[in-house]
Amino acid sequence: MFRFIVRRLLQMVLAFFGTTLIVYALMFAGQGDPIQALAGERPVTAAQRAYLTEKYHLDATGIGGFFYRYFDYISNLLRGDLGESLTGRSIGDILAAAWPVTIRLALIAIAVAVIFGVTAGVLAGIRRASIFDNATLLLTLLVLGIPTIVLAPLAQYFLGVKWQVFPPTAGADPDFFALLLPGIVLGSLSLATALRLTRTSVAENLRADYVRTARSKGLPNRRVVSVHVLRNSLIPVITFLGVEVGNLMSGAIITEGVFNIPGVGFNLFRGIRTEDGPLVVGIVSVLVVVYLVSNLVVDVLYAVLDPRIRYE
Amino acid sequence: MSDFETVAASENQAARRGPSGEPGTPNQVGRPRKPRSLAGDAWRDLRRKPIFWISLTLVLLVTAMAAVPGLFTSNDPADCVLSRQHAPPSGGAIFGYDFQGCDTYARAVYGARASLLVGALSALFTGLIALVVGMVAGYFGGWVDAVLSRVIDIVLGIPLLLAAIVLLKRIGSDSATVRVAAVIFVLAVLGWTTAARVVRSSVITAREQDYVAAARMLGAGNGRIMWRHILPNALAPAIVVLTIALGSFIAAEATLSFLGIGLREPTISWGIEINNGRVHMRESATPLVVPSTFLALTVLAFIMLGDAIRDAFDPKLR
Numbered sequence: 011m012f013r014f015i016v017r018r019l020l021q022m023v024l025a026f027f028g029t030t031l032i033v034y035a036l037m038f039a040g041q042g043d044p045i046q047a048l049a050g051e052r053p054v055t056a057a058q059r060a061y062l063t064e065k066y067h068l069d070a071t072g073i074g075g076f077f078y079r080y081f082d083y084i085s086n087l088l089r090g091d092l093g094e095s096l097t098g099r100s101i102g103d104i105l106a107a108a109w110p111v112t113i114r115l116a117l118i119a120i121a122v123a124v125i126f127g128v129t130a131g132v133l134a135g136i137r138r139a140s141i142f143d144n145a146t147l148l149l150t151l152l153v154l155g156i157p158t159i160v161l162a163p164l165a166q167y168f169l170g171v172k173w174q175v176f177p178p179t180a181g182a183d184p185d186f187f188a189l190l191l192p193g194i195v196l197g198s199l200s201l202a203t204a205l206r207l208t209r210t211s212v213a214e215n216l217r218a219d220y221v222r223t224a225r226s227k228g229l230p231n232r233r234v235v236s237v238h239v240l241r242n243s244l245i246p247v248i249t250f251l252g253v254e255v256g257n258l259m260s261g262a263i264i265t266e267g268v269f270n271i272p273g274v275g276f277n278l279f280r281g282i283r284t285e286d287g288p289l290v291v292g293i294v295s296v297l298v299v300v301y302l303v304s305n306l307v308v309d310v311l312y313a314v315l316d317p318r319i320r321y322e
Numbered sequence: 323m324s325d326f327e328t329v330a331a332s333e334n335q336a337a338r339r340g341p342s343g344e345p346g347t348p349n350q351v352g353r354p355r356k357p358r359s360l361a362g363d364a365w366r367d368l369r370r371k372p373i374f375w376i377s378l379t380l381v382l383l384v385t386a387m388a389a390v391p392g393l394f395t396s397n398d399p400a401d402c403v404l405s406r407q408h409a410p411p412s413g414g415a416i417f418g419y420d421f422q423g424c425d426t427y428a429r430a431v432y433g434a435r436a437s438l439l440v441g442a443l444s445a446l447f448t449g450l451i452a453l454v455v456g457m458v459a460g461y462f463g464g465w466v467d468a469v470l471s472r473v474i475d476i477v478l479g480i481p482l483l484l485a486a487i488v489l490l491k492r493i494g495s496d497s498a499t500v501r502v503a504a505v506i507f508v509l510a511v512l513g514w515t516t517a518a519r520v521v522r523s524s525v526i527t528a529r530e531q532d533y534v535a536a537a538r539m540l541g542a543g544n545g546r547i548m549w550r551h552i553l554p555n556a557l558a559p560a561i562v563v564l565t566i567a568l569g570s571f572i573a574a575e576a577t578l579s580f581l582g583i584g585l586r587e588p589t590i591s592w593g594i595e596i597n598n599g600r601v602h603m604r605e606s607a608t609p610l611v612v613p614s615t616f617l618a619l620t621v622l623a624f625i626m627l628g629d630a631i632r633d634a635f636d637p638k639l640r
Contacts, residue, residue, distance in 0.1 A: 024472075024476070029476070155625045157576060159573075159593060159596055163603070163610055167610060282491070297481070301484075305479060
């Protein structure tokens with residue numbers, strides 16, 4: 011177990027440097043004028059130019075200069091200093107204000123996925139090939155196949171604008187009700203995947219020997235399913251949901267953008283729209299780290315939950 | 323968007339994890355007593371599925387739309403007159419006009435070309451990278467496999483949308499060809515890993531077969547064995563994965579264009595249309611609903627087609 015964690019950590023360190031190097035190289039290096047690239051299509055004043063040259067050590071040249079600047083960027087990133095956006099706000103402050111909203115949204119989405127996805131998945135797995143099973147399969151295929159850029163605006167239009175069931179946008183300080191519709195939209199994808207995973211794994215475990223043993227001991231069906239089958243079937247689902255929490259923290263760009271939720275994804279969305287280079291790089295760097303760490307946690311969790319799994 | 327791949331991958335793992343982690347490739351099945359091939363079985367299975375026929379029809383329809391858009395509408399999608407803003411249906415414009423006074427239906431029809439082009443070419447390049455990497459890793463094994471597998475792990479660990487944002491922000495050009503090429507490049511570079519893993523595991527299975535040993539004893543070199551004996555085995559599962567990937571590439575292209583970093587006007591793309599329709603949806607919803615429906619149906623068709631073929635070729639599910 012210990013060896014596995016150490017190996018996994020080393021792998022993550024490698025992935026961390028690999029991805030940040032790629033992000034950094036693409037954003038800042040190997041181009042004609044890094045300062046102009048940072049500023050996008052906006053004009054740069056002489057004072058800003060001098061300041062940025064000083065700040066990013068752009069006067070050092072060659073490969074050595076590149077790595078010097080890269081390690082500068084890495085050490086700033088590790089110290090939590092993400093710099094300032096082009097509008098002069100500290101990116102750390104922007105993120106500090108945005109995280110709570112994003113986390114609330116992600117929790118709603120995960121709750122939706124667990125409550126509906128896992129329940130329906132267990133039912134579909136028990137009654138395989140029934141009408142309920144086929145209907146949920148088709149429905150989840152539909153949900154998986156419809157991109158968020160279709161689902162989010164349409165949900166906003168029909169449920170928010172036309173029938174006015176939910177508020178169409180969230181606004182500055184959203185309450186639970188305002189986040190509910192975006193949470194459902196965001197969670198529908200995870201719901202569909204969780205449902206399918208639960209269904210496959212329940213159906214597989216129902217055929218296992220220990221289930222036959224439990225039945226032949228005379229245990230009631232309810233106990234067989236709720237204790238024996240469910241406990242074993244939920245391992246892949248839990249891992250999936252773990253990965254999904256990481257994804258949701260980092261990935262609600264479209265949903266937050268469409269519903270005007272002032273979370274992390276929304277700030278990234280706005281950064282892209284307004285050509286705010288430093289804001290985009292800052293947020294993407296942090297999100298990559300969040301993504302890597304959540305993947306690591308899930309892998310370790312997987313090994314803890316399922317003793318059969320040993321990555322040796 | 324990468325959700326599709328995660329789903330496909332997790333489902334694959336869940337459904338296919340055998341004792342040694344190999345996928346249940348068709349070729350492992352012992353020869354059935356009936357003289358029918360696996361492909362024959364799969365075809366019999368597919369023929370009876372309405373979902374296969376529905377998705378195949380949709381795929382062919384969209385392909386025709388991309389190749390000859392003139393068959394579906396006689397209106398020019400670039401013919402936009404502001405005085406017709408949000409005008410009701412008239413003439414050939416069966417869904418009326420959008421905010422700029424363009425024919426909503428014509429723009430949705432002409433949008434198929436960019437989507438399908440990007441989807442198909444990304445899937446093609448993805449397939450090529452996946453085949454080369456998967457074949458080399460699976461066939462040679464050892465340290466080559468170890469290195470390539472770590473590379474796959476790292477690329478798989480990069481979130482697709484975030485990386486695409488970083489990569490595409492570097493493209494300053496507004497030329498349509500450059501942007502299409504850039505989107506294809508980005509999707510191919512980031513999207514090949516799932517397919518490469520599938521190829522790798524089917525190559526590992528095929529490598530141990532008796533006929534490969536026989537070929538080697540007859541003096542066949544590595545190149546010949548890989549090309550003639552192993553590639554055909556790796557091809558079928560790869561094509562299935564790529565069909566599903568094609569659907570998600572189309573969705574990815576639309577998402578990037580929606581964000582304003584993929585394709586740009588004057589290229590007609592469903593993602594751009596959806597974004598434009600979204601802004602003015604309070605005045606008129608059809609310019610939002612029509613391209614949304616086109617995009618959703620196309621993506622669904624490819625995913626359902628790939629899903630149906632995978633089910634048909636997976637003997638475990640039968």
